[in-house]
Amino acid sequence: MxxxxxxxxxxxxxxxxxxxxxxxxxxxxxxxxxxxxxxxxxxxxxxxxxxxxxxxxxxxxxxxxxxxxxxxxxxxxxxxxxxxxxxxxxxxxxxxxxxxxxxxxxxxxxxxxxxxxxxxxxxxxVPMTLIGRPTLPAKNFAEVKDWVGKNQGKVNLANAGIGSASHLCGLMFQAALQNDMTPVPYKGAAPAIADLMGNQVDLLCDQTTNTTSQIAAKKVQAYAVTTAKPLTTPALKDLPTLQSLGLKDFNVTxxxxxxxxxxxxxxxxxxxxxxxxxxxxxxxxxxxxxxxxxxxxxxxxxxxxxxxxxxxxxxxxxxxxxxxxxxxxx
Known part of the structure; x- marks a missing residue:
């Protein structure tokens, strides 16, 4: 031994x-x-x-x-x-x-x-932004909330595929508003944003890495950011947070x-x-x-x-x- x-x-x-x-x-x-x-x-x-x-x-x-x-x-x-x-x-x-x-x-x-x-x-x-198609009637988040409420089940919410950042943000957004929307999954963020700019879908919640340039160029309507505090990026600094707009504890990065x-x-x-x-x-x-x-x-x-x-x-x-x-x- x-x-x-x-x-x-x-x-x-x-x-x-x-x-x-x-x-x-x-x-x-x-x-x-x-x-x-x-x-x-x-x-x-x-x-x-x-x-x-x-x-x-x-x-x-x-x-x-x-x-x-x-x-x-x-x-x-x-x-x-x-x-x-x-x-x-x-x-x-x-x-x-x-x-x-x-x-x-x-x-x-x-x-x-x-x-x-x-x-x-x-x-x-990486922060996220809530954006909409150029022809969406809503010009601010209060109007988005009202418009979604009046069009339950008819609003198309794009995402980059199941499990993507935009999909997850979309799930939380629907839960926060307690309104049903129709998810429209794509094979990546690029085609989703392209269809949003082309007025084929209504809303998208996606990363600033994918949306900032489109917001700066005014190719989409931007309503809010998903962070607890406002952002300092020039194209995004004037956007309110979803928390400040009444969506309690909505903080997605x-x-x-x-x-x-x-x-x-x-x-x-x-x-x-x-x-x-x-x-x-x-x-x-x-x-x-x-x-x-x-x-x-x-x-x-x-x-x-x-x-x-x-x-x-x-x-x-x-x-x-x-x-x-x-x-x-x-």
Whole structure:
């Protein structure tokens, strides 16, 4: 028994030494870090990932960081791919609010968002705007509310697909007004906005990254923002918040977070988190994010524990909204 104990002790010590060495040299010279983005290239989340990768590589000794756009099935394909990846720190996941909505939207998932990942920190928050077609009779939110009430079941509320940011915002908007609208799902935000500008649908609630330029060009009517406080972006600074207009606790932002597969060494996760937090203070990264209308995270959510606690609360929040709407993606 003593001999076995000594052998086991030596083996454990050797394993710990190897692990410690691997952690201290992360990222190893010549090793590429892959960030999986479960959405198409060129979209808002992809843009955040590429901006972050450009800054983080400098914090990680000019490491090579590549983006893998593994889109499809409401982001579950890419997230699942990340969950199955080697937990050595060389495969990461960057995704948005979907991490907190898919546990309810999908009845069966091949992974568990809380148990199958290490949380590395929240990156930013992207505000949303409520906009309408150019010919909509309503010229302000009070008139929108009145018009929707008089046209129950006839109002077309566009979204970029089930589980998208615009879909989630739309669900909360309907619940807040207690009025039924007809959802019109599209394969992405671009065609949804195009049809809105073409007066084919009535309303849309989507990210500032997708709507600011159309609002500035007056190609759509803008009614409100979904944040707790007004925004400072020139094209949006005069828009009221939905909370100030009477929709209590209506605060919807599309946040992005960074993750690693479960079991990634704590020391590696810490290095990733430190590189991310340094990037959040990088003037160039901040400038690029502000151009997207995004707000850099500065609270406890930038830390792994705060990040996970936040996602747990978001799962509960969106679970109620999705269940109330009876909307599921099988």
């Amino acid at each position: 003593k001999t076995i104990f000594k052998i086991a002790t030596v083996a454990l010590a050797a394993t710990a030494a190897i692990s410690s060495y691997a952690d201290s040299t992360y990222p190893a010279a010549g090793k590429t870090i892959t960030i999986i983005v479960p959405f198409t290239a060129g979209g808002p989340t992809d843009k955040v990932a590429r901006d972050l990768a450009e800054s983080m590589r400098k914090q990680l000794g000019n490491a090579t960081i590549v983006i893998d756009n593994a889109d499809g099935a409401g982001s579950t394909i890419g997230i699942g791919k990340a969950a199955r990846a080697r937990n050595d720190g060389y495969t990461l996941l960057l995704t948005h609010i979907a991490m907190s909505t898919i546990p309810t939207l999908y009845r069966k998932l091949p992974f568990n968002v809380l148990n199958d990942f290490e949380y590395a920190g929240i990156i930013n928050d 599309i946040w992005h977070g960074l993750y690693a597969p479960k079991g990634t060494p704590a020391e590696v996760v810490q290095k990733i988190n430190e590189a991310m937090k340094t990037s959040l203070k990088d003037p160039e990264f901040i400038k690029r994010q502000e151009a997207l209308g995004a707000v850099i995270a500065t609270d406890d959510r930038i830390n792994p524990a705060g990040h996970k606690k936040f996602v747990e609360a978001e799962i509960a929040k969106w679970g109620k909204v999705i269940k109330a709407a009876g909307t599921y993606a099988d």
